[in-house]
Each structure stands twice: as structure tokens, then as C-alpha cells.
Amino acid sequence: MTDRRNRAIEMYNSATAAVKADPRAAYRLLSSCVMVDPSFGQGWFMLGNSNADLQLWHGAVAAYRRAVALPDGEATGDMEPSTRQKAYANLAHRLYHLGQIPDAWEANAQALLLDNDEAFSHVNASMLESLDGSHARAIMHAEKALDLSPSAIVGTAAAFAYLFAGDFANGLRLFEHRVGYKLREFESYPYPKWDGGQVGTLLVVSDQGLGDAIGFARFLPEVFSYAERVILRVPGELVRLLMMVWPDRPNLSIEPLSVTLPLADAWTALMSIPVALKLTTQQIERQPGLTIPTLTFPQPGGWKAPGLFSIGIAWQGSIANDIDKFRSVPFTDFLALYKVPGIQLYTLQPGDTAKDLHDAGAAGSVRDLAPYIRDAADTAALMREMDLIICVDSFVGHLAGALDLECWTLLATMGGDYRAGRTGEHPLWHERTRLFRQDDYETNMWPPVWDAVVGALRERVTNAENPADSRGGRDRD
Numbered sequence: 493m494t495d496r497r498n499r500a501i502e503m504y505n506s507a508t509a510a511v512k513a514d515p516r517a518a519y520r521l522l523s524s525c526v527m528v529d530p531s532f533g534q535g536w537f538m539l540g541n542s543n544a545d546l547q548l549w550h551g552a553v554a555a556y557r558r559a560v561a562l563p564d565g566e567a568t569g570d571m572e573p574s575t576r577q578k579a580y581a582n583l584a585h586r587l588y589h590l591g592q593i594p595d596a597w598e599a600n601a602q603a604l605l606l607d608n609d610e611a612f613s614h615v616n617a618s619m620l621e622s623l624d625g626s627h628a629r630a631i632m633h634a635e636k637a638l639d640l641s642p643s644a645i646v647g648t649a650a651a652f653a654y655l656f657a658g659d660f661a662n663g664l665r666l667f668e669h670r671v672g673y674k675l676r677e678f679e680s681y682p683y684p685k686w687d688g689g690q691v692g693t694l695l696v697v698s699d700q701g702l703g704d705a706i707g708f709a710r711f712l713p714e715v716f717s718y719a720e721r722v723i724l725r726v727p728g729e730l731v732r733l734l735m736m737v738w739p740d741r742p743n744l745s746i747e748p749l750s751v752t753l754p755l756a757d758a759w760t761a762l763m764s765i766p767v768a769l770k771l772t773t774q775q776i777e778r779q780p781g782l783t784i785p786t787l788t789f790p791q792p793g794g795w796k797a798p799g800l801f802s803i804g805i806a807w808q809g810s811i812a813n814d815i816d817k818f819r820s821v822p823f824t825d826f827l828a829l830y831k832v833p834g835i836q837l838y839t840l841q842p843g844d845t846a847k848d849l850h851d852a853g854a855a856g857s858v859r860d861l862a863p864y865i866r867d868a869a870d871t872a873a874l875m876r877e878m879d880l881i882i883c884v885d886s887f888v889g890h891l892a893g894a895l896d897l898e899c900w901t902l903l904a905t906m907g908g909d910y911r912a913g914r915t916g917e918h919p920l921w922h923e924r925t926r927l928f929r930q931d932d933y934e935t936n937m938w939p940p941v942w943d944a945v946v947g948a949l950r951e952r953v954t955n956a957e958n959p960a961d962s963r964g965g966r967d968r969d
């Protein structure tokens with residue numbers, strides 16, 4: 493055993509030396525380490541961390557479980573209370589992000605029992621309490637975590653306790669920690685971060701997804717009186733649409749995101765504007781939306797089916813988002829909408845949607861509009877031809893809200909959007925968006941949601957005197 497332990501420790505030490513430069517090499521060494529000596533608790537703990545670094549969540553969970561199953565020992569590298577506590581806390585965190593919530597509660601309770609003054613365990617507790625809608629307790633744990641460790645990662649996690657509780661002012665203020673957590677490149681900008689005062693040229697950068705950009709662009713007019721010139725950089729898909737919103741603004745330049753930096757005097761992230769201006773939650777909630785001009789879309793080849801209730805659909809969010817595994821659904825789920833007679837479905841998300849249609853044998857049933865979509869302006873024009881939008885929680889839903897169109901959004905319990913909160917039928921800013929929520933996180937099931945959507949759609953189509961003329965779309969054929 494001594495020889496095995498010594499060889500395992502050698503591999504462990506080599507892995508810890510390589511973990512930053514070559515995480516895959518560290519993974520191989522740590523896997524070898526615990527194969528050589530399966531009783532090496534520190535090896536299992538570090539293997540869990542290595543898997544997590546590589547986003548191998550199930551492997552991380554298995555390694556942490558092996559670690560906490562070992563008894564405490566006196567030999568170097570054996571399990572001891574502090575390692576066990578960290579293993580339980582990390583296990584709880586990974587279980588949470590896999591949607592295994594009851595197990596996450598159990599693991600985190602063990603972590604807190606071992607050490608109630610460890611910040612990461614309180615981060616977990618805050619996330620779990622928020623998911624249950626216990627907002628006061630979620631904030632209590634978030635504040636405890638911040639007191640113990642006022643770090644960027646803890647501050648970013650704490651932000652969501654406040655955001656889901658509807659305290660947008662404090663939530664966005666804490667969300668500024670994201671710069672030190674995942675957006676370190678902003679710290680190397682050659683000009684200071686904007687503090688809300690008068691400035692010459694201000695660079696405003698979209699740092700989150702398309703949905704956040706279209707939602708928080710509503711705050712841009714608030715900065716025009718503070719800056720002599722504003723340079724707004726957003727994902728390329730949004731440039732043309734936002735140019736239509738502000739066509740004749742002489743001190744505004746709208747550009748696609750770029751790795752190069754313009755001449756400017758200060759910078760701010762788009763989502764940071766409410767914080768820089770010290771807006772209250774009430775002011776944030778009441779901020780007017782964008783005035784997007786009416787866009788028309790030509791109909792070459794008669795792409796729109798005459799006389800039918802037109803429904804634009806989107807089933808996939810950005811796969812780069814960690815929550816996409818919860819919020820996106822199979823394309824085939826949307827075919828259940830054909831239980832309601834008199835409708836026609838159209839795809840509204842760009843990309844190779846045709847593959848999903850053909851794989852399902854639905855190329856005739858669902859009209860693919862992806863070839864017409866170059867950017868968000870095209871998507872907006874197509875949306876305005878629809879009677880209703882039905883989508884998962886993605887940019888399509890946020891754009892429909894910005895356009896003030898009737899939209900039904902399918903909302904997963906796990907990975908939900910703070911603008912939708914934990915309860916309620918409408919998200920922040922979008923009163924014409926109706927939310928269809930999963931019942932709970934333990935089942936994470938979509939069939940009951942689809943039953944509700946189909947029932948509501950049957951009523952919507954039946955009660956419409958002339959569905960094609962309903963607000964949100966008009967059949968011109």
C-alpha cells in the first residue's frame with residue numbers, strides 16, 4: 493500500500509503542476525493516480541475538480557462521490573474534514589447544474605454541517621433556495637457568502653439571488669462582479685470604466701447574449717446626454733436593426749463587436765448602464781422599450797400559407813449558454829401544435845434548421861424561413877407577419893417582446909431567466925409575452941407544458957373571429 497500511495501502521490505503532484513498549462517494531461521494523471529490507489533481521497537477530489545474544469549460534469553460528480561465515500565485517514569493525502577467539506581460543496585454545485593436538485597440539497601447540507609463558514613456552500617444554498625422561490629433565504633445565504641469571501645465568483649452568484657427576487661438595482665450592481673469573474677479582458681481596456689458622469693467618447697459594449705443586448709439597449713438613450721459621442725458595439729446580427737431604431741443620431745455609431753478598440757475616453761458594458769446611472773429597481777422596471785420601425789418582408793414564391801393562423805417557432809437557444817441543455821427542446825415537440833386545426837408553423841431561428849425538419853419528415857408541415865434570415869432585422873420583419881410566436885426562452889422570445897408581439901415562451905424551471913422570475917405569467921418589460929412554466933425541477937418535464945400550450949392555442953384559434961387579422965400578423969395573400 494505504501495508503494496502504491498507513493499506512486500499515486502507522484503502522479504498527483506505532476507497533475508497539480510500541469511493543471512493550468514495542460515488540463516487534459518492533468519486529467520490523465522489524476523485518473524491514473526486513483527487507479528493506482530483508489531483509497532487516495534485527495535486524488536479523487538482533485539479528479540473531480542479536473543473534470544469540472546473540462547466541463548465533464550458527470551465525471552466530476554462520480555469522482556466527488558468516490559471522495560466523500562472514503563473514511564478520514566491520517567496518512568498524507570487521505571480524506572480529512574476540510575477536503576471532505578470541499579468535496580461535498582463541489583458535488584452539490586455540479587449536481588445543481590445537472591438538474592439533480594434533491595441530491596444537491598443533500599450534498600450541500602453535509603457541506604454546511606462540516607463547516608458553516610465556507611463561502612461556496614452558502615453560494616450553493618443561495619442558488620437552491622432561489623430555485624425554490626425562497627428569496628429571503630437565498631439573499632441571506634448570498635450575503636453570508638459575500639461576507640466570507642467577497643470575490644468575483646461569489647459576487648456574480650449572489651447577483652442572481654437579488655435578480656430572481658426582483659431587486660434589479662442590487663442584482664445588477666452585484667452582477668458587475670462578472671467582469672472580474674469571466675470578462676477579464678475588460679480590465680485591460682486602455683480607458684477607465686464609466687462612472688455615470690460627463691464624458692467625451694463613450695464605448696458601450698454588449699457583453700452578454702443577443703437577448704440581453706436587445707433588452708438592455710433600451711437604456712442607451714439614458715447616456716446620450718452624458719457623452720459627446722457614443723460608440724455602441726453589439727453582435728453583428730443586431731447592427732442593422734439598431735441602426736433602424738436610431739437612424740439619424742449624429743453622436744451615435746453602431747458597430748459590430750471587434751477585437752480592436754476604438755479611440756474613446758471611457759467604456760461601459762450595455763448591462764452596466766443602469767448601475768452607472770444608479771437607477772432604482774422601479775426606474776429599471778419602468779424603462780421604456782425600443783421604438784422599432786415597422787418592417788415589411790417581401791413574399792417571393794408565396795412563402796406564407798393563405799387563410800391559416802401563422803405561428804413562428806424557435807426550439808433552440810444558443811448552445812454556448814450553460815442553461816441551454818434545460819431550456820431547448822427537440823424540434824419534434826412543436827409538431828404537437830398541429831393537434832389544433834387551422835394553423836401553419838414557420839421556423840424563425842437561423843442556421844441549418846432544414847436538417848431538423850427533414851430528420852423529422854416535417855419539411856412539408858413546417859415552412860423553413862431560415863434562408864430568408866440574415867440578421868435580427870430580417871427576423872423582426874418575419875415576426876410581424878405572424879399571428880403568434882411560440883418559442884423556448886431564447887433571443888426569438890426577447891425580440892418578440894421588444895417588438896411588442898404576442899409571444900408564448902416555454903420556460904424551464906432549471907436555468908430560468910431572472911426577468912421571468914420564479915412565478916408569474918409575464919416577464920419583465922414584456923406584457924404581451926405569456927410564460928408556460930414547467931411545474932417543478934424534480935421532474936423537469938415538458939409534456940405538461942405542451943398540454944397547456946395546445947389547450948391555450950385551441951382556445952386562441954377558436955375564439956379569434958379572424959385569426960389572420962389578429963394583432964401580431966396579417967395574411968396578405
